[in-house]
C-alpha cells in the first residue's frame with residue numbers, strides 16, 4: 001500500500017515510517033523540515049513542502065494521484081504549548097489550516113483513509129482518574145484546541161465524503177525505538193529530566209502534595225515504538241476494515257481512540273527509573289504546584305484494544321532506558 005506520512009521526518013513519524021518500510025509499504029513523506037530531519041526518512045521519498053501554504057493543496061493532490069496514495073498518516077503539526085499561547089493565530093493556521101489542506105487534496109485525489117495525530121491535551125485537566133474517549137474535552141491552550149478542532153474537521157470531512165478515519169489521542173510519548181531516533185525536543189518530563197541530569201542539575205518536581213500516593217503528579221507514559229505500532233494497526237483498520245464515522249455512536253465514541261498504556265507513573269517513579277538506568281542517584285528539587293496541573297491523567301485503553309487489537313507492551317523502565325541509550329548515541 002502507498003502511504004503518505006506528513007511530518008514523517010519528525011520524532012514520531014520517523015518511527016512510523018521505519019515500521020511501514022519494514023513491512024513493505026511504499027512511503028512518501030511530506031515535511032517542511034522545520035523540526036524534522038531529512039536523514040531520518042531512510043529510503044522513503046521526501047517531498048519538502050509547507051502544508052500551511054495555500055499553494056500546497058494543488059501540489060499535494062498531484063502527488064497523491066501520481067503515487068496512488070491509499071492512506072495518509074497526518075502527523076505534521078507544531079507542538080509547543082508555550083508557543084501556542086503567544087502565537088495562537090499561527091498555530092491555528094499551521095495545525096488546522098495544514099490539516100484542511102491535506103483533506104482538500106485527499107478529496108480531490110480520492111484518497112480514502114486517514115489517521116490523524118491528536119493528543120490527550122484535548123481533555124485539559126480531567127477530573128476522573130481514568131480518561132475515556134467519552135470524557136469531556138476542555139483543552140487548556142491553543143495547541144490542545146487545534147487538536148480538538150482537527151478531530152472535528154476530520155470527522156466532518158469523513159461525514160461529507162465517506163472518508164474512513166481515526167484520530168489517535170496520544171498520552172505522554174517518550175523513549176526511542178532505535179538508538180538513532182531520539183526525541184530532540186525536551187517537552188515532556190522524560191527528556192526534561194535527562195537534560196537536567198546531564199547538565200548536573202537536580203530535576204524539578206512541581207508539587208509534592210498532590211492527592212496521589214507519593215504526592216507527585218501521575219501521567220501515562222507511552223513508548224514511541226508502541227505508539228508507532230498503534231499507527232500501523234490504525235492504518236490497517238481504516239484502510240482495510242472500515243471506521244466510517246457513525247453519527248449514532250455518541251460523543252467521543254466513534255472515530256477517536258486513546259493511545260496510552262492505562263498505567264500511571266508518578267514523577268518520583270520516573271526519577272527512580274532514571275536512577276536505575278543511569279546507575280546514579282537522582283535527587284530532585286521540590287517546588288510548589290503549577291497552576292492547572294491535574295494530579296493524574298491516565299488513559300483508559302479498552303477501546304484501542306477492542307478496535308485495533310493493540311496494546312502497549314513496553315513499560316516505564318524501557319522508556320527511560322531507551323531514552324538514555326539514544327541520548328548517548330546522539331552525542
Ligand SMILES: NC(=O)c1ccc[n+]([C@@H]2O[C@H](COP(=O)([O-])OP(=O)(O)OC[C@H]3O[C@@H](n4cnc5c(N)ncnc54)[C@H](O)[C@@H]3O)[C@@H](O)[C@H]2O)c1
Nearest residue numbers: 007009010011012031032034035036050051076077119173
Ligand atoms: N511528542 C508527543 O509527546 C506528542 C503528544 C501528543 C501529540 N503529538 C502529535 O504528534 C505529531 C508528531 O509529533 P512529534 O513529537 O513527532 O513532533 P515533531 O516536531 O518531531 O514532528 C512534526 C513534524 O512535522 C513537520 N511539520 C511541522 N509543521 C509543518 C508544516 N506546516 N508543513 C510540513 N511539515 C511540518 C516538522 O518538520 C516535523 O518533522 C504532532 O502532530 C504532535 O502534535 C505529539
